[in-house]
Each structure stands twice: as structure tokens, then as C-alpha cells.
Amino acid sequence: MxxxxxxxxxxxxxxxxxxxxxxxxxxxxxxxxxxxxxxxxxxxxxxxxxxxxxxxxxxxxxxxxxxxxxxxxxxxxxxxxxxxxxxxxxxxxxxxxxxxxGDGSKNMAPMAAMVPLLGRNLDGIEQAFRTGGGVPYSAFSPDFTGVMDQLNRRPLDELLVDAWLPLVPGLTDRLTAGARVADVGCGTGHALVLLAAAFPASTFTGYDIAPDAIARATAEAAAAGLTNVAFEVADVAAFRPAVPLDVVFAIDAVHDQADPAAVLRGVHDALVPGGTFVMVDMAASSDLAENVGNPFAPWIYAISTLHCMTVSLAHDGAGLGAAWGEQLARTMLDDAGFGEVVTHPAPGQALNLIYATQRPSSSR
Ligand SMILES: C[S@@+](CC[C@H](N)C(=O)[O-])C[C@H]1O[C@@H](n2cnc3c(N)ncnc32)[C@H](O)[C@@H]1O
Missing domain, CATH: 1.10.10.10 (Winged helix-like DNA-binding domain superfamily/Winged helix DNA-binding domain)
Known part of the structure; x- marks a missing residue:
């Protein structure tokens, strides 16, 4: 009609x-x-x-x-x-x-702060829609650091050591025996503070480009009296640690990089053969059609447009976005030289997927 x-x-x-x-x-x-x-x-x-x-x-x-x-x-x-x-x-x-x-991982109240924070740069985002480029991390600082800390602190407390590490065969044993470990894009460093306390025979270094995040991380480690963890301000696109590493973590820190391929290659090259890379990132498909009906997908695309993608594009970066998805992540891990990739839905964190992979014994 x-x-x-x-x-x-x-x-x-x-x-x-x-x-x-x-x-x-x-x-x-x-x-x-x-x-x-x-x-x-x-x-x-x-x-x-x-x-x-x-x-x-x-x-x-x-x-x-x-x-x-x-x-x-x-x-x-x-x-x-x-x-x-x-x-x-x-x-x-x-x-x-x-x-x-409450102090548990089920407390979603801290997540609410993300919305006003992301709404702060709408003029810049509108401009980027028109002209390209993006809004840099610095435009969200220093508040972004604190909001991310509050978002992840409780889940890390409850889940990292007891629920996430055991998903990767041999990882807990390796950390118990003593391993050299890094966290790239560590933010306020809480993950490494927890690991350093749980695994005193291992040594840990966290890297982040944000000086305010590293200052908080260093203060938290000192307050906890830990001597096996240190933090450095560094651009992980040029990740060249002084010693070879046994384990590297990247928690919610790859998809918003300006040069994620360089980060992944740097992590691969920094690991000893057989070394483990654990990447926690958004649980999404690289194919929009497969994300339709995923109740978390609108949030993932929205925060990506307002933050994750734009902070990368602000530096002429890849602009992967938070919904870069498992298929593209697997391709990029393969391109970086990693071996078989195993993924697990992150227990207690429906938004996240845990990727585990190794630098093969004979690397490309
Ligand atoms: C989404 S936050 C995640 C922080 C932390 N891993 C967590 O789970 O709370 C991403 C972090 O990556 C850092 N980052 C972004 N680009 C970076 C780069 N090129 N080198 C080092 N850190 C970077 C940011 O400063 C930010 O702290």
C-alpha cells in the first residue's frame, strides 16, 4: 500500500x-x-x-x-x-x-562512570566524524585511568588468580616456579600487584604510556610492600624489554593501540620460545552480522566509537575498535608469529574473551 x-x-x-x-x-x-x-x-x-x-x-x-x-x-x-x-x-x-x-566482581555500579566520561568529548568526536582523525587518550585523562581502575579492580581481585590463570595449562605452575612477566598497557597496575603478591618467585614489569597510571601503579605496589614488581612509562609499540620474558599479559589493551600489529610482534619477539601470551579483550565477532542479537554488542560498539577507536585514529592508528573481534584477533596473532590460539569466555566477565597463545619453539 x-x-x-x-x-x-x-x-x-x-x-x-x-x-x-x-x-x-x-x-x-x-x-x-x-x-x-x-x-x-x-x-x-x-x-x-x-x-x-x-x-x-x-x-x-x-x-x-x-x-x-x-x-x-x-x-x-x-x-x-x-x-x-x-x-x-x-x-x-x-x-x-x-x-x-560491594567489593565483588558483580558490582556494576563503577561501570556507570564510563558513560559521563565518554560523553565529555562529543565535540571532538563529531569533528572526527567530519574530518577524520580522532580524540587522543590525553583528552580523556586523567579520569579515564581512574574509571578503568574502578571497572577492573574488583573483577581482577576475584577472578585473575583463581579463575583466569587456571584456564591456561601450566601457567600457574610457571608463575609459582618463578617467571619473568610483563603486562603491556597495564593501566594502574592492579593485575600485576595481585600477581606479584601471589607469586613471589616471579618478577613483574608493567608498561603504560600514561604517566598518571604508572604513578598510581608504583604507589600501590610500594604500599603493598612488594619488591618483585616495577612499572615504567613506555610506548609498547616499541616493546623491547631488556630480558626475555616467560609470560606477557595484555588486559583490555590491544584493540585501542595506534599500532596493534607492532605491539603483538613486539610481545612475540620479547617472549622466550614457548613463552605464553595472555590477551584479555572484548568478546565479539569481527563480523557485524554475528554480533546482532549479542546483548553486549551495542555497548562494545558505542564505547569503541566514543573512545577505543578514536584514541587510535587520533594517532593515524589502525582504529581496530573494541569490536575488532575474534577472527581478526586470531589473524593478527598469527601474523605476529604466535602459535595455536585458545580462547575462553572470561569467567565472571561476559564482555571479555581470554586468548592464550605461545611463541612457538621455532619462531618465524
Ligand atoms: C583500556 S586501558 C586498560 C588498562 C588496564 N590493562 C586495565 O585492564 O585496567 C588501556 C591502557 O593502554 C594504555 N596504552 C594505550 N596505548 C599505549 C601505548 N602505545 N603504549 C603503552 N600503553 C598504552 C592506556 O594508557 C591504558 O592505560
């Missing part, structure tokens, strides 16, 4: 349904800011002490009642918290508290 001007007739139900969907997207964006506020101010944690009126909750958290009451209106109507009109009390259901509070 067509209208008089030959434009296809619109299915009004579909238009309404899509408009509702779109409004849900916008609402999710706005609510994410409020979840970030709830996390920053301690409101979610305060709510775990039991049902409370707005005044009681504000007092518990040391905040202004008027702001807390408005925030609670959003939390209740968004079905994050509940409201009992009979008592004027608000509550955070325990199942919701499990996803918004």
Missing part, C-alpha cells in the same frame, strides 16, 4: 513501538548518570542498611534530603528501588544491591 506521494505507508504500531524503544534508550542514558551519582555518594550502600524514608537515607549518607528524594523518584520508577507509600520508605532489593554495591 502506498500514499498519494508514493512514499511507503508507515506501520503506525511499529512507529510507536520504535519511539518507545528510543525513549527507553534515552532514559537509560539519563539513569546511568544517576546510578553514577548513587555510587559516588554512597546512596546504594546506605540503602543496604534497610528500608528508609528519604530523610533517613539522606542522613545515613550525609546528603541533602531534597536531592536524595528526587533521585529516589527516578530509582523507584526505573524499578531499581522499591517504595512503600504506607511507610514512605524506600528499599533496595537484595538482588539489586548485589549488582550495585
Amino acid at each position: 502506498t500514499t498519494t506521494d508514493d512514499a511507503p505507508a508507515l506501520d503506525r504500531k511499529k512507529v510507536r513501538a520504535f519511539a518507545r524503544h528510543l525513549f527507553g534508550v534515552y532514559t537509560g542514558g539519563a539513569l546511568t548518570f544517576l546510578i553514577d551519582i548513587g555510587h559516588r555518594t554512597g546512596l546504594f550502600t546506605a540503602a543496604t542498611a534497610g528500608a528508609a524514608t528519604a530523610t533517613e537515607l539522606a542522613d545515613r549518607a550525609g546528603l541533602q534530603e531534597r536531592y536524595v528524594r528526587e533521585w529516589l523518584g527516578a530509582m523507584v520508577t526505573a524499578e531499581i528501588m522499591t517504595y512503600d507509600p504506607a511507610t514512605s520508605r524506600y528499599a533496595l532489593p537484595p538482588e539489586h544491591a548485589a549488582a550495585l554495591t
